[in-house]
Every structure is written in structure tokens, then in C-alpha cells.
Amino acid sequence: MVKDTESRILITGACGSVGSGMVGELLKAGHVVCAFDQNENGLFSLDQQYKDKYPSKLRLFIGDIRDVNRLRKAFEGVDLVYHCAAIKHVYLSEYNPFEAMQTNIIGTNNVIDAAISAKVGKVVYTSSDKAVNPSSTMGATKLLGERLITAANHHTGSHNTRFSSVRFGNVLNTSGSVLSIFRNQIENNKPLTITSEDMTRFFLSMSQAIELCLYAADNMIGGEIFVKNMGCCSIISLAKAMSKNGDVDYTIIGQKPGEKAFEELVTESEAQRTVFSDSWYTILPETIDLLDTPIVIEYRRAYDSLPHLNECVSSHNNLLSDNEVYSMLVQAGLV
Secondary structure (H helix, E strand, C coil), X not given: XXXXXXXXXEEECXXXXXXXXXXXXXXXXXXXXXXXECCHHHHHXXXXXXXXXXXXXXXXXXXXXXXXXXXXXXXXXXXXXXXXXCCCCHHHHHHCHHHHHHHXXXXXXXXXXXXXXXXXXXXXXXXXXXXXXXXXHHHHHHHHHHXXXXXXXXXXXXXXCEEEEEEECEECCCCCCHHHHHHHHHHCCCCEEECCCCCEEEEECHHHHHHHHHHHHHHCCCCXXXXXXXXXXXXXXXXXXXXXXXXXXXXXXXXXXXXXXXXXXXXHHHHCCEEEECCEEEECCCCHHHCCHHHHHHHHHHHCCCCECCCCEECCCCCCCHHHHHHHHHHCCCC
């Protein structure tokens, strides 16, 4: 779908970090891009950024994914949806769980309903490693979002809409990310705030996050969760890299509610049904056999010959060295 020119592609949460990155990438590829967001100022900024270079390609939709009727109208004539809209901050979600549920669960179900009604070809849902064995409200809502997306492939009826997910680690330098916090503290000559010296995380660059979304749309059959094999490191290593591997002045502030000491990309139970090829993991749904026979045959043809994982993928294993973390940031243009 993404390989075809002149596809009409809608992005929910188009004003967010990943969403706006997707807008630019898909416009550059020649698609008509529908930017859907409730952030009026953000949509105006997208228009200002792209209206001269892509005057007939960008469509701006003010709307909220909590409003299924608005989604149905916006999805008319759309070939592919990237569902990026979410409440993403762990700390805020702990104190506003009802709001996180309304957006991340009910909103995702609305996207599914609207996509089926409008006969959208494919939907790619952007999830998070925090959905894996979640300890937070945000992670739990993302996990249920994944389950809704996978299950949607069973109740499309006579429609041909297909749904799959991608799992991100921490996308470097997005709004509110640890990297942006560190940069602000360095610029203001303040000590870096570290939750725990033992905390580890998965990281990927914005270009890698966009690449993962594009890969999923091009390769999905329906029901898979696509994951990129990404680097992981300790927060201390990241702080050293932001300080250009010099001495780091930091303060331990402790973990916030909902935070974990480490993250996982694939659980032990998922590993048994996870295939890998090159730098990609594909988690196959437990319910393949419940899908229509032609889809099951397509699954077997695509995945039966690929090797499987034999263990979970955790951020506590195979950590990048301090120099490798610094090189990662240099390559991403962040130091």
C-alpha cells in the first residue's frame, strides 16, 4: 500500500512527534496525507510547513478519536490508516486513568469501527514496549489496544480491512522524552535527574520508528505485531552520552508511579510465536487458526520457513556500551 503512489493515507495524532514525522515522510513519497488531530495549532503548523512544497497533497482534519462519527467521515476514501493518537505519558496516565482509557482504548476501538465502516484497506496501530507485562495504566491501555487491533481481524465480516500493530521502544528526542529533559537540564546547568542507576530502556531514532511503520504496512497480513530489533542501554549511559562521555552531574529522584526498572519487547510466551528476519521481529497472533482459510494459508506461506525466538527480549540484556550509545546519538544527530 505504501509502495503505491497516490494512496490516500490518514494519520491520527498527526501533530505528535511520530505522527508529524510520518506526515513528512509520506508526503515526500507522493501520497495524499490526511492529518487528523484535535490540536488546531499543531495542524496549522503542519500546513505552514508543507503547504508550499505539497500544496495539493496535505489534508487537515480537526477531530478527536473519541468521536467515532467524526472518524467515519474522515476515513471515507482512505486506503491506509496509521493510528498514532494516544495519551502516552506514564506519569500523567496514573493520575488520569479514565482519560487514558477513553483515548487509548475507546478511541482505538472507534478507529477499528470507522475503518471497517469506511472499507479502509489497512490499519497500523502504534504501540509501545510498555504494553509488554505492563506495570502502568498507560502500558495496560496500550496492551488492550494491541488486543483490540489483533482481534479486529476476526470480525471484519465481508470487509477486507486488515489490522496490525507495531511496538516502539523509547523514540529518541520526542516531546517529553528523557533525552529532551536531559538537554534542557544541561542547557540550564542543572544536574541530570536519574530515576535509578539500574534503569534500562530500548531506544530507536525517529527514522527507525518511521521505517518500522512503513515496514508493517508493506508486509502485514493482519494480526501481527511488528518490532524492530533496537538497541538498549542504561539511563546512566544515556546521561553520559548527552554529556559527551564526560563527567555527569546527576541526582537520583526515584521511579515515578507506574515506571519499571526495565522494559521488554517480546515476552517469554510471545517468543514461541515470534519469527525473525534481518532486524525485524514479527509476533504472530495466538488465534491464527480462527482466521479465514485463505489468510491462514497466506500466514503459513509467509512465516513458516522463518526461525523463531527462544527467549524473551529484555532491555536488561545485551546492553550497548557507553561509546555505542554516544555513537547512536551522533548518528541520529542528537549530540
